[in-house]
Amino acid sequence: xxxxxxxxxxxxxxxxxxxxxxxxxxxxxxxxxxxxxxxxxxxxxxxxxxxxxxxxxxxxxxxxxxxxxxxxxxxxxxxxxxxxxxxxxxxxxxxxxxxxxxxxxxxxxxxxxxxxxxxxxxxxxxxxxxxxxxxxxxxxxxxxxxxxxxxxxxxxxxxxxxxxxxxxxxxxxxxxx
Numbered sequence: 001x002x003x004x005x006x007x008x009x010x011x012x013x014x015x016x017x018x019x020x021x022x023x024x025x026x027x028x029x030x031x032x033x034x035x036x037x038x039x040x041x042x043x044x045x046x047x048x049x050x051x052x053x054x055x056x057x058x059x060x061x062x063x064x065x066x067x068x069x070x071x072x073x074x075x076x077x078x079x080x081x082x083x084x085x086x087x088x089x090x091x092x093x094x095x096x097x098x099x100x101x102x103x104x105x106x107x108x109x110x111x112x113x114x115x116x117x118x119x120x121x122x123x124x125x126x127x128x129x130x131x132x133x134x135x136x137x138x139x140x141x142x143x144x145x146x147x148x149x150x151x152x153x154x155x156x157x158x159x160x161x162x163x164x165x166x167x168x169x170x171x172x173x174x175x176x177x
Contacts (some may be wrong), residue, residue, distance in 0.1 A: 016166065023165020027158035032108040034150040039073045040117070041143040041174055048136045051124045058092055058125050059084040076103045092125030116142040 032104035043065050050061040059081050066077035076099055090098065097118065104114045115137065123135035 003059075008177060014104075014176070015173050015176075016169045019165040019167075019169020019172070021085055021165070023162040024154070026161035026165070027154075029108060030150070030158050031163075033110065034154050036072050037113060037143060039069060039145045041140060042149060043073055044055050044120075044136055044140050044143065048133055048140070051136065053161070054084040069086065072103070072107055072119070076107075077080050079103065093121045096121035096124055098115050110146075113146050118147065 031125045046065060046068065047061060050056065050064070055059065056064075062084075063081050063119060066074045066081065066119065069077060078097035082097050083090045083098055100114060100118055100121070104111075107114070109117075119142075120135055120139045123130075123132055127135075
């Protein structure tokens with residue numbers, strides 16, 4: 001076995017591993033979006049309950065949500081709370097909007113998900129409990145649709161991305177050899 005052949009085999013192995021990792025990375029991004037959507041949906045269901053049956057201020061309710069959430073959702077709710085408490089405090093609508101705008105840049109969510117979540121902002125803190133509950137229920141329904149779509153997309157495209165990573169790497173190996 002020559003040195004050249006050994007390098008070709010080693011390079012092929014690296015290409016194959018890179019393709020597999022790239023495919024897994026893309027599939028993981030789809031699964032991450034689904035996870036964030038599901039967690040946000042549960043958080044909104046908890047917020048509906050909090051608004052209906054508790055008299056705590058919005059920033060306290062959101063702070064409680066943040067403690068129950070993981071990573072991305074927690075960061076969003078804490079950003080809203082921070083903006084509500086900052087100085088004289090922003091109105092809930094502005095705090096929600098500003099935090100969502102910042103969160104959208106680093107979140108796994110799609111733009112359609114962000115748009116749906118943004119619709120809640122004008123109702124928060126500026127209307128009665130019943131009106132806020134209706135808006136939250138509406139958001140929960142939209143989130144269910146997004147979750148179903150993300151679940152279907154993740155199951156279909158996740159496997160596709162993993163396989164395509166290997167196929168593309170294999171094709172590159174064949175072209176290079």
